[in-house]
Amino acid sequence: MKNITDYYPSKYCADGVNCVAAGIYEYEGLYFTSISFEQEPEYGEHEDASDISQHPLEDILNKFGVYVQDYFEYDIYYGSKQCHLEFASTDIENIKALRTILGRHVYCDPEGKLVIE
Structure with a gap:
């Protein structure tokens, strides 16, 4: 995963959704x-955003104690390399920790270990 940046879907403007920190939102606890990110086929990830690779995604979910809440498939264009995912947790600290990957390079090394540089 590279070019990892914030993504702000329009649904965050809905009633009851509160911005509680930079890029972090809350709704009913x-x-x-x-x-947003791009996958890297040279690290065994898929090329197209419509098919997000299991790794390093699964490793990220496990490391930070979060889960995928939304996939935003309506924002994906055929052949697009730009993926968009919403991650959620009942613990704000998990979300804060996850956001430390913004601007970094995340991949699995040849032994399958998660690398965040």
Whole structure:
């Protein structure tokens, strides 16, 4: 995963959704954030945004204690490389920790270990 940045879907403007920190939102006790990124086929990831690779995504979910809340498939264009995912947790600290990957390079090394540089 590269070019990891914030993603702000229009649904965050809905009634009851509160911005509680930079890029972190809350609704009825659930905290969430959305990111945009590109996959890297040279690291075994898929090329197209319509098919997000299991790794490093699954490793990120496990490391930060979050889950995928929304996939934003309506924002994906055929052949697009730009992926958008919403991550959620009932613990804001998990979301804060996840956001530390913004602007970094995330991949699995040849042994399958998660690398965040």
